[in-house]
Amino acid sequence: MKRVFSLLLAGAFVFGMSCQSGQKKTTEEPEEKAAVEEAVGPNELTQAEKDQGWVLLFDGKTSNGWHSYGKESFPAGWQVVDGTLMCNGSGRGEAGAEDGGDIVTAKEYSNFHLKMDWKISEGxxxxxxxxxxxxxxxxxxxxxxxxxxxxxxxxxxxxxxxKDGNRKAGSLYDLIPADPQNAKPAGEWNSIEIICYKGTVVHKQNGETVLEYHLWTEDWNNLVAGSKFPELNPEWANVAQSGVIALQDHGDDVWYRNIKIREL
Structure with a gap:
């Protein structure tokens, strides 16, 4: 009787180990599949991102979806180079190139989560x-x-x-400095995120939140009043609730890629 019991126990142990091995294989397969799905290159979306509603604003191959500020055409001063949207520097600073200028999206956005990478030339x-x-x-x-x-x-x-570094990379230009200031040197890629939801705006740079502010509030109006913007446009503080995304031609070589957005 003891011998029979021992044989039954051994058989149960082997069966249990076999089941565990089968279960482990079952749980590993989705993980391996997920890892393959996540391994996408620049200017591509993972399946998870697609499921979450992310869309590309730049396909890495064409300028589709972008045009010159105030025009229907795309400027010759910008090119698609090696999977990037590149502005060819004119050396004319803010004046930009005669065939350049700021580029904007075809669509306007109000509540959104924007991501992209940028790389700037020296100076x-x-x-x-x-x-x-x-x-x-x-x-x-x-x-x-x-x-x-x-x-x-x-x-x-x-x-x-x-003031206080509010014109450094990642900052809300001339208004709020990025803190921490974690931008990488010229020639290296930086990743950024901008989240805008019902007037609350967050800037992220290289994985860290660097600032937050709130549009259309008394604090916002006071902040803008102390900047240079009222001289440019007295109505500047009245930022629109919906508008285009734009990339600036400031006369220098700059590269953008992985431009994607999710509407909130």
Whole structure:
């Protein structure tokens, strides 16, 4: 009887181990599949991102979905190069190139989560704008839109201007400094996120939240009143509730990629 019991026990142990092995294989397969799905290249979306509602604003191959500020065409001063949207620097600073200029999205956005990567040339300057309007009174997007600064902090003089570093990379230009200031040097890729929801705006840079502010509030109006923007446009503080995303031609080489957005 003891021998029979021992044989039954051994059989149960072997069966249990076999079941555990089968279960382990079953749980590992989805993980391996997920890992393959997540391994996408630049300017591509994972299946998880697609399921969450993310869409690409740049396909890595064409300028589709973008046009010159105030025009229907796409400027010759911008090119698609090696999977990036590149502005060819004119060396003319904010004046930009005669065949360049700011580029904007075809669609307007109100509540959104925006992501992209940027890389700046040595001594370079550019910017990422949102909630902007193509107002025929103005020739550039910054007359109506808040800006996340793109800058070579080590060489461009704008890094030393403004107040408390509010013109350095990641900052809300001329208004709120990025803290911490974690931008990578010229020639290296930086990742950013801008979240805008019912007036609350968050800037993230290289994985860290660097600032938060709230549009259309008394604090916001006071902040803008102490900046240079009222001289450019007395109505600048009245940022639109919906507007275009824009990339700035500031006369320097700059590259953008992985531009994606999710409406909230």
């Amino acid at each position: 370079g300057n550019s910017g990422i704008f949102y909630l902007g309007k193509e107002d025929p009174r103005f020739d550039k997007i910054y007359y109506t839109a808040p800006e996340m600064q793109v800058l070579d902090n080590e060489r461009h003089p704008d890094a030393m201007l403004g």
